[in-house]
Amino acid sequence: MAGLNGKHNNLGKALEPDLEYDPVGQEVLEDPMPAYAQLRQHCPVHHFSGLENPMYSFARYEDVQSVLLDPQTWSNRYGPGISYDRNVGDLQRYDPPDHQVRRRFLRAQFLPRTVSAFEPAIRKLAHNLIDSFQNDGRVEIHDNYALPLPVKAFIELMGIPDEDSNQFKSWADDLTLGMTYPERSRDARKALSSFTQELVIQRREMVADSDYTPDQDPVGDVVPEGLISHLACHPLEDGTYMPDAEVASMIGQLLVAGHETTTSLITNTLWRLLLNPDQMTMIRETPALVANAIEESLRFDPPVLGLCKTNNEPVVYHDVNIPENSKVMVLYASANRDPDVFESPDKFKVDRALIETKRHLSFGWGSHFCLGAHLARQTGGIALAVLLERFDQLQLLEPTKRVTPPFLWGRRKITVTWDGSSLNC
C-alpha cells in the first residue's frame, strides 16, 4: 500500500477532511487560488462527490509531485479527466512499458534543437499577425493573436502542405469549441483525423514508389520534413510502423494538448503584465526577462489547473484511505503556490530566480512531463517579445473573461490598445 503523510504547514490547526470546496462552484471558477490555499492548509486530500464520479484532490506540492513520480501506482489508463475514459491512441493514456516506447518515438520531434529550428518562422508568423491589426489601434488578443499563433507554429512543425494549412487551422480552431459547440468540435475531429490519415497513407506510398532502400532515411528526401513524415515513415523500436489510425489520433491529441494551453500561456502572461505595469516595465528594460516572465506565468497561472490519475492499488494520504481505481486530481496550480517550496508564492515576480520558478508543476513532472514544453515556452516567449517590440505601450481596455472548461485556466477575452485615444471610446 503506497502513501504519504508529509510534514506540512497546517500551523497547528487540525486538518478538516470535510472542508467545503466545490471545484466547479462559481467562486472557485472565478479564482481558484483562495480555495487552494485553504485546501493546502486544512484539507490536503479532499473528497468531492458532486461530479459524475467521486474525485479526490491533492493540493500540496509534495503530494502532487509524489504522484507524478510514481507511474506504477498512479495510472493514466482511464485518461486525465474526471470520467473513466478508455480511449487509447494518445500518449497521455499509456502506462509503462508501452508509454516509454511511444514517448521515445515522438521525443525526437520535440527536442529543443528540433523545435529551435522553427524559431524564425514563428517570429515571422507573430509579426504577420500584428501587421493585420496594427492600424486598428486596438485588438482582442485572444482571437487575433494568442489563438492563431500556436496552431500556425504547430502546422509548421507538422510539415502540412501550404495549400492545406488554412483548412487545417480552421478544423483545429473548431476542435477547441468542444464545450460550446460539441457538434462542430466532433465534426472537426473527424475531418482532421481522415485528413491526417490520408496524408500518412500518401507519404507511405511516396516512399514505397521511390528508390529508397530501408537503410536510407526518406524524410527530407523522398517526403517533406516534419512530424507527420516522421510518424508515417520511421519505424517504431520493434521495426513495425504505427498504424495509420493511431498516427491520426496522436496528431489530434498533440493539437488538443498544445493548442489551447499555449494560447492561455500567452493571454495569461500578457494579462498579468497589464495588471502589474511595474513588471511590464522591468521586461521592457531587460528583454532577457521574457523567459523568466513566461516561466513565472506558468507557475502563477498554469493553463492546466489539474489533471486526474487513477491509483492501481489502495493508498493512504494524510490518514485518508483512497480505494483502488479512484480518480485523483493533482492540482498543479495549488502546488505552484505552496509556501513550503516558493517564496512569497502569491506574488507575481518576473525577476524570480529561474532555478526557483522552474520547480513549478504546470507541465507535470517525471515520466509524463509535457512533451511540448519547449515548443510552448518558445512560442509563448516569441509571442510576448514581438508584442512588446511592436508596441511601446499597451493598456487593457475592458475586463477580461476566463475560458470555460473548469480545470483549464486562461483568458479568452483580452482587449488592449496601444493608442491612447482609444481609451476614450
Ligand code: HEM
Ligand atoms: C503552456 C502550454 C502547455 C501546458 C501548460 C501543458 C501541460 C501539460 C500537462 C500538465 C501534461 C500532463 C503531465 C502529466 O500527466 O502529469 C502534458 C502532457 C503532454 N503534453 Fe503538454 N502542455 C502544453 C503544451 C503542449 C504542446 C505545445 C504540446 C505539443 C504540441 C504538448 C504535448 C503534450 C503531450 C504529448 C503530453 C503527454 C506526455 C506523456 O504522457 O508522456 N503540450 N502537458
